[in-house]
Amino acid sequence: MNKKLVLSSVALVLGAGYGGAALAQAKPDVLVKQRQAAMTLQGKYFGPLAGMASGKVPYNAEVVARNAAYLDTLNKMPWDGFHENTKEIKSRALPEVFTDTAKFKEATNQTQIAVAQLVKVSKGGDEATVKAAINDVNKSCGGCHDNFRAKQ
Amino acid sequence: MNKKLVLSSVALVLGAGYGGAALAQAKPDVLVKQRQAAMTLQGKYFGPLAGMASGKVPYNAEVVARNAAYLDTLNKMPWDGFHENTKEIKSRALPEVFTDTAKFKEATNQTQIAVAQLVKVSKGGDEATVKAAINDVNKSCGGCHDNFRAKQ
Numbered sequence: 001m002n003k004k005l006v007l008s009s010v011a012l013v014l015g016a017g018y019g020g021a022a023l024a025q026a027k028p029d030v031l032v033k034q035r036q037a038a039m040t041l042q043g044k045y046f047g048p049l050a051g052m053a054s055g056k057v058p059y060n061a062e063v064v065a066r067n068a069a070y071l072d073t074l075n076k077m078p079w080d081g082f083h084e085n086t087k088e089i090k091s092r093a094l095p096e097v098f099t100d101t102a103k104f105k106e107a108t109n110q111t112q113i114a115v116a117q118l119v120k121v122s123k124g125g126d127e128a129t130v131k132a133a134i135n136d137v138n139k140s141c142g143g144c145h146d147n148f149r150a151k152q
Numbered sequence: 153m154n155k156k157l158v159l160s161s162v163a164l165v166l167g168a169g170y171g172g173a174a175l176a177q178a179k180p181d182v183l184v185k186q187r188q189a190a191m192t193l194q195g196k197y198f199g200p201l202a203g204m205a206s207g208k209v210p211y212n213a214e215v216v217a218r219n220a221a222y223l224d225t226l227n228k229m230p231w232d233g234f235h236e237n238t239k240e241i242k243s244r245a246l247p248e249v250f251t252d253t254a255k256f257k258e259a260t261n262q263t264q265i266a267v268a269q270l271v272k273v274s275k276g277g278d279e280a281t282v283k284a285a286i287n288d289v290n291k292s293c294g295g296c297h298d299n300f301r302a303k304q
Contacts, residue, residue: 033192034192034193034195034196036189037188037189037190037192037193037196038189038193040185040186040189041186041189041190041193041229043186044186044189044229069225070225070228070229073221073222073225073226074225076222077193077196077222
């Protein structure tokens with residue numbers, strides 16, 4: 001865990017930029033764009049799973065396993081983008097992201113735990129178990145979206 | 153490979169949407185947003201590596217290995233977003249993406265090969281070898297950016 005935090009900090013310092021571009025501290029607007037990109041892709045790969053869990057989309061275990069693995073990686077990407085230097089940038093992030101950081105961190109941890117569980121059960125778990133894990137991920141997303149994101 | 157193609161097609165049909173939203177065929181503007189998100193995140197995680205290869209950023213083998221693994225996943229995400237139904241949506245994708253599909257596909261394959269090689273050497277390879285692999289990834293990005301993307 002400490003190692004991950006160190007790496008995140010390194011990435012935050014080095015991050016941002018495109019291709020061979022300059023690599024100073026990431027600019028706030030870049031951080032916001034990057035974290036929103038991670039959310040967009042989580043939507044891409046979680047959307048079909050939510051549809052399967054609710055019965056709107058035919059269940060496909062291979063797609064669940066692939067998307068769960070993608071989500072496990074994507075879910076590591078948004079959080080260093082919620083740097084304090086982004087709090088003045090227009091986005092749906094509520095001020096509480098930057099004032100109630102312990103609760104925000106806990107909410108992001110919960111979603112990482114839920115996604116990890118989905119990855120685990122997606123490897124051969126029965127459909128009901130997998131769908132329950134998908135619903136748990138959905139709930140864990142709500143932990144941030146309900147408390148730390150402005151309604152549209 | 154065939155299996156991957158089948159999964160990509162399934163994802164294309166099911167994909168898009170956020171959370172529990174509707175899951176019909178992804179809309180063209182959503183596909184463009186998603187593919188651009190994948191490019192944004194590839195920029196986030198490749199940027200520091202390009203900086204290391206050019207000597208602008210201190211070399212850090214742990215960051216290289218982590219980012220290379222991230223890139224290996226992210227690099228699988230943009231391509232189904234270049235669906236023919238997106239060709240009227242404003243973006244930097246040139247018409248050749250949709251007319252010279254074989255060359256485009258080959259260029260995307262090259263970047264996947266280059267990233268896979270970087271992943272491989274990032275696991276314990278010496279610094280010079282890793283930096284050469286980073287430069288090869290950079291070149292492979294150019295294979296699309298030079299031929300299939302409008303200059304800004």
